[in-house]
Amino acid sequence: MTDFHAVAQQFTDYYYATFDGNRSALAPLYAEESMLTFETNQIRGVSGILEKLTTLPFTKIKHEVATLDAQPSGPDGSIIVAVTGKLLLDEEQRPQSFSQTFHLIPAGGSYYVRNDIFRLVYG
Amino acid sequence: MTDFHAVAQQFTDYYYATFDGNRSALAPLYAEESMLTFETNQIRGVSGILEKLTTLPFTKIKHEVATLDAQPSGPDGSIIVAVTGKLLLDEEQRPQSFSQTFHLIPAGGSYYVRNDIFRLVYG
Secondary structure, eight states: OOOHHHHHHHHHHHHHHHHHHOGGGGGGGEEEEEEEEETTEEEESHHHHHHHHHTOSOSOEEEEEEEEEEEEOSTTSOEEEEEEEEEEETTOSSOEEEEEEEEEEEETTEEEEEEEEEEEEOO | OOOHHHHHHHHHHHHHHHHHHOGGGGGGGEEEEEEEEETTEEEESHHHHHHHHHTOSOSOEEEEEEEEEEEEOSTTSOEEEEEEEEEEETTOSSOEEEEEEEEEEEETTEEEEEEEEEEEEOO
16 A cells, blocks of 8 residues: 555655746646635646736745645555645745645656645734 | 535535534534544544534534635545634633545435544644
8 A cells, every 4th residue: 555644745745846946847747637726716727827826926936844644545556645734935934834735646656746735824 | 517615615604503502413424434634633534524523522613704715626526625614612812723625425315524634723
């Protein structure tokens, strides 16, 4: 049986390092049927998702994961990953809390993101 | 096509009203393969989930949903629901932020919760 916790850890390590370093390199993680909810925006498909991620109105971002949970979401090996954490934008001193849910689907020996829901959490 | 936003809204309205009013009545929402991550606890199956939910160390709880997002999670009509919000315990005056992800699977004209991941979010 797949170690879904290890997959989730490896995925989120890669995802946030890439997001913080070079957002355009996230493209291969998504597929045509992928959906992104980013705050109140809803986007479907790789090109729209990439356009959204690469035109966000900040230049520097640093994610810090506080909690990472994973569960198998079905018999096909897909995995739901739920993250909470903090992020720091540009020169801001005060981190903001966020919540993000991913649905990872196995394909070709790896996984792609079918669902991605991101929200800031206001305390 | 199913209006998955309406399903998510209806589900969360019912879930949190029932959680806040009578947690043992949540049993029919879960199935044997259901999984609950509640903070650092991981539980599988209806009876374990219900035991966890009904023995949480507070008597009064009130959830308030701040954001509710939903996406279809696959071609079978299943839905991923991501919630952020606040909850108030017993006589506390200060609400705590939470994040909760549900995976709803269609069955018999309704839905059951296959995956449920709950975390408090510390600001």
